[in-house]
Structure formats: C-alpha cells, structure tokens
Amino acid sequence: MDNQQALPIATDDISTDPTVDPTTQRKHAAMIERLSNLHQSRVSNKSNTKDPSFESTQSFLLVFTNSKQGIESSLAQIQQIPDSNPNQDLKADLERISLSISDLEKLVAENSYFLPPYEVRSSLKTISDLKQTLDSVTSKVKPRKKFSFKNKPAKKSETANVLADTANKNEQEHQSGYKVTDSPGFRSKENEILVKEFKSSEVGEYVLSDLTNCEVRLKGCFRTLFINRLQNCKIYVGPVLGSILIEEVEGCLFVVASHQIRIHHAKRSDFYLRCRSRPIIEQSVGVRFAPYCLSYDGIESDLKESNLYDDTGNWANVDDFQWLRAVQSPNWSILPENEHIDTVKF
Structure with missing residues (x-):
C-alpha cells in the first residue's frame, strides 16, 4: 500500500539467552537481520513501482531475484537452528517468511502486465517452489501430530480451540497467496x-x-x-x-x-x-x-x-x-x- 510504513522486525529471547550457544545466537541474529533487510527492500520496491522506469523486465528480475535469494537464505538458516536448539519457538520467523513470499507474489501480479508471459510463468513457478519449501521447513521444525482414533477424544481447552482457529485461518491465507486481513x-x-x-x-x-x-x-x-x-x-x-x-x-x-x-x-x-x-x-x-x-x-x-x-x-x-x-x-x-x-x- 502507498502509505505503508516499515514494520519492526521483532526479536525473541534467544539472542540474549545465556543458555544458548554463541553459534546459534549468531545464526539467529543473522537471520533476523536478513528478514528485516528483506522487508525494508520490499517496502522500498512497492514505492518504486510508481516510477515508470521500473517497467522493464531487467529491473523487475533484479528485484525479484534479490527477494527470492533473501527468502531462500532465511529458509536455509532456519533449518539449522533446531539442530542446536530444538526447543526454540520459530513461529514468528516462519510467519515473517510466509509474509515475504506473499509479498513477492504480489510484486509479480502488480507488474505482470508489462512482463513477457514466460517471465510471469517462471516467477509464479519460483513462488510455488518457495511455498513448498516453507511447508517442508515448517513440517520439520514444527511436526504435526499424527491423527488417530480414540474411544473418548480429549476435550480441548479454550486456549487450544483459539490456537486451532488461528492455525486454520493462517493456513487459508497461506494457500490463497495473500493475507486478506491486511487490507480494507x-x-x-x-x-x-x-x-x-x-x-x-x-x-x-x-x-x-x-x-x-x-x-x-x-x-x-x-x-x-x-x-x-x-x-x-x-x-x-x-x-x-x-x-x-x-x-x-x-x-x-x-x-x-x-x-x-x-x-x-x-x-x-x-x-x-x-x-x-x-x-x-x-x-x-x-x-x-x-x-x-x-x-x-x-x-x-x-x-x-x-x-x-x-x-x-x-x-x-x-x-x-x-x-x-x-x-x-x-x-x-x-x-x-x-x-x-x-x-x-x-
């Protein structure tokens, strides 16, 4: 959106937790900084789309490739953290990556009217691959419980119900390719x-x-x-x-x-x-x-x-x-x- 301001990238306690080894701290800090830079680049790119000079395949591909590489780097980084700190909560990091992928898809849509059909198809294929990688990483660091039949299903607490509703909502938004709650x-x-x-x-x-x-x-x-x-x-x-x-x-x-x-x-x-x-x-x-x-x-x-x-x-x-x-x-x-x-x- 035109008046959108850069959102702060939140950090968590891992960067200051003395129980976490220094290597994990450095990896996590680097990933947070990369996500922050990617978000700043995304906001800047949205402003640049108003300039007709952006309407060239070469300039679009440069922005697209930089954003894609940033997302891939963040995904690779996040896969390494559970090995050294399996109890770390990576939900916020995964949500930021999901938002970055959605923004990349919006970038393609908003500029595809001047792009050759091949570049549109190629960009959409890249985004689809990023979504699949994100799903794979999410399953790895946040494995889902296997479904099984029970004689008496346990009664969910109110908190569990709220979390389930939120997960379903996030899944719908991820599948649709954009966060429908963000806009009027x-x-x-x-x-x-x-x-x-x-x-x-x-x-x-x-x-x-x-x-x-x-x-x-x-x-x-x-x-x-x-x-x-x-x-x-x-x-x-x-x-x-x-x-x-x-x-x-x-x-x-x-x-x-x-x-x-x-x-x-x-x-x-x-x-x-x-x-x-x-x-x-x-x-x-x-x-x-x-x-x-x-x-x-x-x-x-x-x-x-x-x-x-x-x-x-x-x-x-x-x-x-x-x-x-x-x-x-x-x-x-x-x-x-x-x-x-x-x-x-x-």
Whole structure:
C-alpha cells in the first residue's frame, strides 16, 4: 500500500539467552537481520513501482531475484537452528517468511502486465517452489501430530480451540497467496448489496472475501483488487490501476477492468473484462469471457486516468497456464453475444 510504513522486525529471547550457544545466537541474529533487510527492500520496491522506469523486465528480475535469494537464505538458516536448539519457538520467523513470499507474489501480479508471459510463468513457478519449501521447513521444525482414533477424544481447552482457529485461518491465507486481513474490503457477507466509492487513485489494496449471494459495486479508481472465496455473486468494478487476483469463485459474474487479471480455481463464472495484458486462468473450468460493460458518471475519466480507455480486445485472448497443447483450451470460451448482459449502470 502507498502509505505503508516499515514494520519492526521483532526479536525473541534467544539472542540474549545465556543458555544458548554463541553459534546459534549468531545464526539467529543473522537471520533476523536478513528478514528485516528483506522487508525494508520490499517496502522500498512497492514505492518504486510508481516510477515508470521500473517497467522493464531487467529491473523487475533484479528485484525479484534479490527477494527470492533473501527468502531462500532465511529458509536455509532456519533449518539449522533446531539442530542446536530444538526447543526454540520459530513461529514468528516462519510467519515473517510466509509474509515475504506473499509479498513477492504480489510484486509479480502488480507488474505482470508489462512482463513477457514466460517471465510471469517462471516467477509464479519460483513462488510455488518457495511455498513448498516453507511447508517442508515448517513440517520439520514444527511436526504435526499424527491423527488417530480414540474411544473418548480429549476435550480441548479454550486456549487450544483459539490456537486451532488461528492455525486454520493462517493456513487459508497461506494457500490463497495473500493475507486478506491486511487490507480494507468486504468480508463474510451474505445476501447483501455492497457499495464503495473511491475518491482517489491513491487508495491501495482492496479485498472481497467470503461472500455469498452478494452484489458488489466498486466505483472509482484504486490500485489492486484481491477476490477470494465467492459464491453466486455479481461484482461490478471500476478501473483498477494495477492487478486483479481472483481465487476460488463459483457461479459468479464479474465486470472488471485492470492492467492484469489472474484467475485461479474458478468454476462456472462469466467475466466481462477490459485489460491491457492477456487474462490468465489456472485450474479453472467453465469460465466464459466478454467485453467490459460498466457505466457510471465519471467512468470515462477514470478509464483514461488508468490508461484503460481503449479496448485492446485482450479480454478474448486468454492464457490457460494449465493447458499446454496447441489447440483451444476446453476450460474457457467466448460468451455468445445473445447471452451478454446489458450494460450495467449505477
């Protein structure tokens, strides 16, 4: 987000605990410093994305590679600590690494509209590998208890229930690729009409999450939109300056405009799009595409401000990253004109 300030990197008692050997102390201190530097670099990079000079593949890859190497180094470092201090609590360190991976994925999404398709796919593959490595490291340093049937299951304490709920929430956020609790938005609503008007393009990220049978109207410009776990919803959105990420939606209708649009795990949904780059779908089925059809007072100026006034026709040039054959992917299609909705006005 534009006004985001650097967050302090917390330390724990290991750096001052006299019972821990000096080698472990040095390793842990080095890892904390590396995570802090990585976070500072991430915040700085978000500011730099406003500068058009960042829109080059070479400069993006430099930032991406530096961030990736920092995460890999932290993961390697954290694996060595349990050997010398198996009782150390590494939860905070693992959460910081998870956040860094999520931020790296956001970096790709927000800049993929000018990147070659190969670099986008390669970057996403790298992020997927980092997530798998993090899962492996987490399992190693925090092994899960094996499930077994018991005649009388033990009653969980209130504290255990809270910890379980928190773990489930963190797991959902990790799988979705971003922390949906960090940004403003509409969450956990049913059977409602949800309206938001943005007065300035300086608004950063916005989130739509866990909505059922809702209609959402977002008017004006903002920078990034994250959509997660929607069912039977209608989403009407003014121009988004950066990217739109859509995950786990079913039976929905979207009318959205953005520089880059990525769609994951979508089923039986229609997308009316305007975008500068080719839309990307992954692990989706039964999705159909048509041109953008939204109208409200001031939308022309919003589209011009967002450099989305001209329809490039990319809404019909969909890349299915799960389909590598030369023939048309069966997972998406062009929506027949006789099934188009009328222009949406509000």
